[in-house]
Amino acid sequence: MTDSANKEDELAGTEQPFVQHLVELxxxxxxxxxxxxxxxxxxxxxPGPSRLYDLLAMPLVKxxxxxxxxxxxxxxxxFLVPIKVSVMAAIALSLPWILYxxxxxxxxxxxxxxxxxxxxxxxxxxxxxxxGAAFCYFFVFGQAFPAIQRMAPISVAVSPDIExxxxxxxxxxxxxxxxxxxxxxxxxxxxxxIVTVAQLKSFRTYFVVGAAAVAGLVTPxxxxxxxxxxxxxxxxxxxxxxxxxxxxxxTAAPEENL
Numbered sequence: 001m002t003d004s005a006n007k008e009d010e011l012a013g014t015e016q017p018f019v020q021h022l023v024e025l026x027x028x029x030x031x032x033x034x035x036x037x038x039x040x041x042x043x044x045x046x047p048g049p050s051r052l053y054d055l056l057a058m059p060l061v062k063x064x065x066x067x068x069x070x071x072x073x074x075x076x077x078x079f080l081v082p083i084k085v086s087v088m089a090a091i092a093l094s095l096p097w098i099l100y101x102x103x104x105x106x107x108x109x110x111x112x113x114x115x116x117x118x119x120x121x122x123x124x125x126x127x128x129x130x131x132g133a134a135f136c137y138f139f140v141f142g143q144a145f146p147a148i149q150r151m152a153p154i155s156v157a158v159s160p161d162i163e164x165x166x167x168x169x170x171x172x173x174x175x176x177x178x179x180x181x182x183x184x185x186x187x188x189x190x191x192x193x194i195v196t197v198a199q200l201k202s203f204r205t206y207f208v209v210g211a212a213a214v215a216g217l218v219t220p221x222x223x224x225x226x227x228x229x230x231x232x233x234x235x236x237x238x239x240x241x242x243x244x245x246x247x248x249x250x251t252a253a254p255e256e257n258l
Contacts, residue, residue: 028102029101032094035098036094036098039091039094040090049083053081057165059137059141059142064158069159070160077161096126107119117191117247125184128181128183128236129178130177131180132173132177132180135180135232143224144219144224148222172218176229179214180232180236186243187243191247197241212226214233215227
């Protein structure tokens, strides 16, 4: 029996009726919601919605002039905004559990060589997204907010709205989280054969230009924030090319190695 035949037999007998797939999908979605709900309950109990928002607002509050505070324009904003923060924190906290449910749903239909590709990418994408959000919070905000305050005219009293700040933070977290997924995109493109590693190397200059444009669009209007996003994207692009070579060698289908 050939390697190709062994590969064809690998998933033999694992087919399930369409209705059973729907039931499995429903169960996985429910398990994901249970995980988010459990994380939300824990966060509501400790540290609590108000404390969570205080932690989220800390980089901006530290940069405000002495005596200045954030304001709530909406009537119910002091209540709703911290609750929104708690829900989003619960989703972020339970992200590994959610991704596990997705993996458990699709894994039975994957070949061994596909599992060797998908599972590391799922784990790496989670870690990279967390790293991007953490980098944004601990470094970019600490550099950007003081710079923005220094640009403010003396005649302007700086009192940011808590809801507007939340929208800004979500946008920045998503921007940096997605930007840190560059290696994953590079690996997928190379593994699918859309581009080769050699082509990726030749595209390096174009990527730097494109990354600079993206950084200028999504970051606050100060050079520190732009550079803080541009440099990691370029470094992660280089890491992605190295990872692509490794994955191409170690996740090839059996017939590709013949």
